[in-house]
Amino acid sequence: MPRAPLASARACGLRITATVSAACALVGLTAACNGSDDDTPAAPPAETALAVDCAAMPARAPAGMTLTATAVAAGTVVGGNPQPAHCVLNGRMNERTGADGLPYYIGFQLRLPMAWNGRFMFQGGGGNDGVVRDALGSLAGGGSIAGLKTGALAQGFAVVSTDGGHQGTSASFGLDPQARIDHAYNAYDVVTVTAKSLINTAYGRKPDRSYFVGCSGGGRQAMLFPQRFPDYFDGIAANAPAIKVAREASMASVWGLISYSAVSPVLSQALSDADLKLVSNAVLQRCDTLDRAADGIIHANPAACSFDPAVLQCTGAKTDSCLTAAQVTALKKDFAGPKNSAGQSLYASWPWDAGIAGADWRNWKLGTSTTTTPNARNATLIAADAMRLEFFTPPDPAFDYMAFNFDTDPARLDAYAAIYNTTSTDVAAFRNRGGKMLLVHGVSDAIFSANDSIDYYQRLQAAQGGAEATRNFARLYLVPGMNHCSNSGGPSTDLYDALTPLVAWVEKGEVPDRIVASAGPATPWPGRTRPLCPYPQQAHYDGAGPIDSASSFTCR
Incomplete structure (x- = not known):
């Protein structure tokens, strides 16, 4: 080693x-x-x-x-x-x-x-x-x-x-x-x-x-x-x-910021909380019962939950029950992950999951700022700070991350990523x-x-x-x-x-065949327990026991 x-x-x-x-x-x-x-x-x-x-x-x-x-x-x-x-x-x-x-x-x-x-x-x-x-x-x-x-x-x-x-x-x-x-x-x-x-x-x-x-x-x-x-x-x-934070994940942060800024110059307004809840509910409707339980949690291999936000696109004016074409485009682009002009992936894609409506998803992707200066953590912590000052070699404090070139700028991250990322x-x-x-x-x-x-x-x-x-x-x-x-x-x-x-x-x-986790007080189900299963296994409801108890779920 x-x-x-x-x-x-x-x-x-x-x-x-x-x-x-x-x-x-x-x-x-x-x-x-x-x-x-x-x-x-x-x-x-x-x-x-x-x-x-x-x-x-x-x-x-x-x-x-x-x-x-x-x-x-x-x-x-x-x-x-x-x-x-x-x-x-x-x-x-x-x-x-x-x-x-x-x-x-x-x-x-x-x-x-x-x-x-x-x-x-x-x-x-x-x-x-x-x-x-x-x-x-x-x-x-x-x-x-x-x-x-x-x-x-x-x-x-x-x-x-x-x-x-x-x-x-x-x-x-x-x-x-x-x-x-x-x-x-x-x-x-x-x-x-x-x-x-x-x-x-x-x-x-x-x-x-x-x-x-x-x-x-x-x-x-x-x-x-x-x-x-x-x-x-x-x-x-x-x-x-943060396996690939010094290169690939930082590029993904910038990719998402650019994608959602195309919807609105005020980043936080690219998707409202109601919009995110709409997406969350649609993902649940498609994938919630893959584990045999309609419980608001998608216990399934992420690859098994295929979802296209285009099903939510408005056919007329924007309402709380649909998304604009620009919003759909931004979501699809972000969740697919960053790519260069040749279409080569530069980081992993993102799973479709109900947690898109969680407050911390907004915290990282969109923030809450009501001005054109974003406070999303992907902007303040990653793009405008760590990437420019630590991950670039040499550092470039004045770099405009919104002008990131996905063909040429990745090379500026290679040298430091070689000693910082933990991909081995x-x-x-x-x-x-x-x-x-x-x-x-x-x-x-x-x-x-x-x-x-x-x-x-x-x-x-x-x-x-x-x-x-x-x-x-x-x-x-x-x-x-x-x-x-x-x-x-x-x-x-x-x-x-x-x-x-x-x-x-x-x-x-003692082999950890399951780790029991519980829901916190801010969730709709305080005290609910579920098994966390070793990949590729996922929790499946046995069809009989209490739906809020981990004992009613098996890992398979």
């Missing part, structure tokens, strides 16, 4: 750092770099008390690290939930002045429970990163989730998070070559090795088992490890992973040491297509010995109706715990 930066990075003109050796030198812990700290333990993870007083930990920091420590009393509410007694370490590493004259460092937070269960979890970030989030151990990578009260920290895990090697949520750090490398992969390598070293110092022993859970950008970060650092983690849960299926080293992968993706995700995760999983099967061999270490779960990341909205059961089944699979060999 690749440990050194890719040759293509040098072609970008980026300064390269030797990631693993630098991390080893920083923490002085060779075992953390050769994988011996993650060898299969002879016994299940064991509880261990904190062996070093919290206040004494900064004095144990390796040279070159700034570290502060705070003891937190049991029952203190952090992230909306009471937490166990623990020690919070906030650290800075590799402090420097960037090529842009601004200060940089790799920031992290490590929370160490006073009673440790022997497990370590890396909590992934998201967006452009740039902030150190509370390291509480989100169970699905999507932040604090109502209805999932007990995060990994509360369960006794040591948990770390990082800012990705820069400060501030703008992608302006992309003007600094080293910050680009840190955000691509280096910061996650360094923080993993550092966290394990500090854990060893704090408890007098290394972790028995290590896990990574993240969503979106955090999902991309999770996938870095089987591909680049296969001996760092025993299990990873990649939710809505070469995960044999991770698989061979017993590593497990869970991928979870909302079918109505509006920033990363669920079809792209399906494509990755199918390519993984082809590379790793076929469907059955792949199922032994990696599984993909689709969440019908769900928008981007868990608890983001859409008519779905989007409250789920990815960590617990991952741990059970790694440590007990």
Whole structure:
């Protein structure tokens, strides 16, 4: 597996750092770099008390690290939930002045429970990163989730998070070559090795088992490890992973913005909420009963739900019960995915699903701005920020994304995508040491297509010995109706715990043949449960039990 930066990075003109050796030198812990700290333990993870007083930990920091420590009393509410007694370490590493004259460092937070269960979890970030989030151990990578009260920290895990090697949520750090490398992969390598070293110092022993859970950008970060650092983690849960964000998915964002702006110069008005609900209802009418239950959720392989919005096109004046020809054209163009002038696809298509009426679908695709300055996240986060400042090589802060040339401009994304995207299926080293992968993706995700995760999983099967061999270490779960990341909205059961089944699979060999998810309070069916099934299986109603219970559905 690749440990050194890719040759293509040098072609970008980026300064390269030797990631693993630098991390080893920083923490002085060779075992953390050769994988011996993650060898299969002879016994299940064991509880261990904190062996070093919290206040004494900064004095144990390796040279070159700034570290502060705070003891937190049991029952203190952090992230909306009471937490166990623990020690919070906030650290800075590799402090420097960037090529842009601004200060940089790799920031992290490590929370160490006073009673440790022997497990370590890396909590992934998201967006452009740039902030150190509370390291509480989100169970699905999507932040604090109502209805999932007990995060990994509360369960006794040591948990770390990082800012990705820069400060501030703008992608302006992309003007600094080293910050680009840190955000691509280096910061996650360094923080993993550092966290394990500090854990060893704090408890007098290394972790028995290590896990990574993240969503979106955090999902991309999770996938870095089987591909680049296969001996760092025993299990990873990649939710809505940003597999191709530095190239293909960014082009898809721009493609959608251009498509809908052709309907209205005020992007948010290209489709009203009533229009989106109209489309959602029409998709449901066509595909809802494919699972034998008319329940407002399309439990079916996305490819089985064929839909053409042309069935909704007005024959006369626009009304609430039809779409204009321009709206139909924009929808069809967006859902087909970006193409160049030769008709070649540049990213995956998008599944037709009821979640198009979810608030987070609008949040990404259309926004709510009533002016010609859009606030859709695909514009503000991706097209106008990350693409121009980080993903382009060299950065082009003044680039007009509405003038993106789908024939020539993709080449400007190639160099950085080679070190940032996580498309590799070469995960044999991770698989061979017993590593497990869970991928979870909302079918109505509006920033990363669920079809792209399906494509990755199918390519993984082809590379790793076929469907059955792949199922032994990696599984993909689709969440019908769900928008981007868990608890983001859409008519779905989007409250789920990815960590617990991952741990059970790694440590007990309990194969996750289904993950039970529930509907949140904002859905039409609060408390409804459904099984999330390993692809290509989908949930099917047995025809007899309560329609709101997962027990009435089988995966087949």
